[in-house]
Amino acid sequence: MENISPKYFRENIRRSLLDEKLRLNVKKATELTLLKRKSVIEDFDEWELLREKAHHIRKNAIDNLDYYLELFENKCRDNGVQVMRATNGEDAYVLINEILRNISAKLVVKSKSMVTEEIQLNEQIEQAGVEVIETDLGEYIIQLAGETPSHITAPALHKSREEIGKLFSEKLGLPYSSDPTVLTGYARNILREKFLNADAGISGANFLIAETGTIVLVENEGNARLSTTIPKIHIVITGIEKVVPSVDEALLLLKLLPTSATGQKITSYVSFINKPKRPNDIDGPEKIFVILLDKGRRKLLKNPETNSALYCIKCGACMNICPVYQSVGGHAYDSVYPGPIGSILTPAMSSFCNGKDLAFGSSLCGACTEICPVKINIHHTLLWIRSQAVERSYTPFIEKLLFRVWRRVMQNVFLYNLSSKIMHFLQPLMLQDGLKVHGWLAYKNIPELAEKSFHEIWESELSK
Ligand code: SF4
Numbered sequence: 001m002e003n004i005s006p007k008y009f010r011e012n013i014r015r016s017l018l019d020e021k022l023r024l025n026v027k028k029a030t031e032l033t034l035l036k037r038k039s040v041i042e043d044f045d046e047w048e049l050l051r052e053k054a055h056h057i058r059k060n061a062i063d064n065l066d067y068y069l070e071l072f073e074n075k076c077r078d079n080g081v082q083v084m085r086a087t088n089g090e091d092a093y094v095l096i097n098e099i100l101r102n103i104s105a106k107l108v109v110k111s112k113s114m115v116t117e118e119i120q121l122n123e124q125i126e127q128a129g130v131e132v133i134e135t136d137l138g139e140y141i142i143q144l145a146g147e148t149p150s151h152i153t154a155p156a157l158h159k160s161r162e163e164i165g166k167l168f169s170e171k172l173g174l175p176y177s178s179d180p181t182v183l184t185g186y187a188r189n190i191l192r193e194k195f196l197n198a199d200a201g202i203s204g205a206n207f208l209i210a211e212t213g214t215i216v217l218v219e220n221e222g223n224a225r226l227s228t229t230i231p232k233i234h235i236v237i238t239g240i241e242k243v244v245p246s247v248d249e250a251l252l253l254l255k256l257l258p259t260s261a262t263g264q265k266i267t268s269y270v271s272f273i274n275k276p277k278r279p280n281d282i283d284g285p286e287k288i289f290v291i292l293l294d295k296g297r298r299k300l301l302k303n304p305e306t307n308s309a310l311y312c313i314k315c316g317a318c319m320n321i322c323p324v325y326q327s328v329g330g331h332a333y334d335s336v337y338p339g340p341i342g343s344i345l346t347p348a349m350s351s352f353c354n355g356k357d358l359a360f361g362s363s364l365c366g367a368c369t370e371i372c373p374v375k376i377n378i379h380h381t382l383l384w385i386r387s388q389a390v391e392r393s394y395t396p397f398i399e400k401l402l403f404r405v406w407r408r409v410m411q412n413v414f415l416y417n418l419s420s421k422i423m424h425f426l427q428p429l430m431l432q433d434g435l436k437v438h439g440w441l442a443y444k445n446i447p448e449l450a451e452k453s454f455h456e457i458w459e460s461e462l463s464k
Helices: 009-018 020-041 048-065 065-079 090-102 114-118 119-129 137-145 161-172 182-199 221-229 246-264 297-302 308-311 316-319 323-328 339-349 354-358 368-369 378-391 396-410 413-429 441-442 452-460
Strands: 081-087 107-110 131-134 199-201 207-209 213-221 233-238 269-273 289-293
Touching: 009 020, 009 048, 009 137, 009 289, 020 323, 048 065, 048 246, 048 308, 081 090, 081 441, 090 119, 090 233, 107 182, 107 308, 114 119, 114 233, 114 297, 114 316, 131 137, 137 161, 137 182, 161 182, 161 221, 199 289, 199 396, 207 246, 213 221, 213 246, 213 413, 221 233, 221 269, 233 368, 289 308, 289 316, 297 308, 308 339, 316 323, 316 368, 323 339, 323 368, 339 354, 339 368, 339 378, 368 378, 396 413
Parallel strands: 081 289, 107 131, 107 199, 199 233, 233 289
Antiparallel strands: 207 213, 213 269
16 A cells, blocks of 8 residues: 555666666656746746745645635535545545445456555456546556556657657557557557546546536646546545645646646646535536645654655645656655655654655755745755754664764864865775775766865965
């Protein structure tokens, strides 16, 4: 059940750094998205003001989570939508299984949902003998490949179109092509059939509007709309943090989400789902169920140092800009949520011991904080997690010793000058690869030391 457990982070990083193709795919995709985002943001006069407002909207929603959740639940009931709560993945699965059993479901279509990845829902449903088909193109590719998403908004970002063409040809027996139009056509033909025959559709939610009991979904392919309108049953499974107080506030967040996620002013489809099909409606589900999942979110909420991670609107921009994510890709994190925000969510949602290493996979450059549309202070939170790892004695003895020595040296002029001289002496050995350096230094070029230290230059300037 636990898919949030990055046990092999260090080994994965090593492997990813040696995979030139993977690194190229990830870099190309993230840089392209960042360029698109930049050009769209130039059209916003008040981008910073919007971010500020979005921060306060999310803060208010999370600070008053129980109030808004209750309001949302009541409005849903008024609208004829059934709402249930699940503490963990097992609870959610029991609820979903019962709904599917009651309609003797054989086929379920799913639109993209990271929450279902959290609880590995597909495997659970398949074990009950029900076929589950991912209908988002990226998710469909990942499902065919038997992999997990490597990015929260672009799940197959690590794959080139040639790799996707090969995958389609191997798994679907179709003629090889690397043309995106041809590949999309292949997927469309197969998925259209599945939509028409599905017994139930499962989706996540981008926002839950408390004042109206509305479920908001954004997407570009129309697959979410088909998944939620053609089958007789629509099941929404989402995290409790997705609630926002009002329609106006959801609309403001809707300006920031696609811009940050894909560099679009608005996605091709935005669905506001309020109620099941009425007698005179020509389409729509007969029943809608909403499952609100906790799974570690309340634990996160209780900690004032990390609870702002719940403001996240899952745009993925912090991943795109992160130099570490760009270098190793999402699978290296071995967690549902990779990148900077994943490094905060993961230790909170699994165990601190399992997830803490991710916080060390950051240069702390602050680019994630700068790009975040809801102004989460991501790099400071990562620093706090690191401090906790040190306080709880999770860091290796040799690292602690080195930092103790470093502190002594930095506090003593004589030792500082002496160490500077020793480094100058050792430098030729290091630059010529004469020393075998392990750990992260094995992948880094050691910068050449200046001939004179700042201290020496300062002294000589003073003596002139
Ligand atoms: S932390 Fe911010 S930038 Fe990262 S995914 Fe969430 S909203 Fe987007």
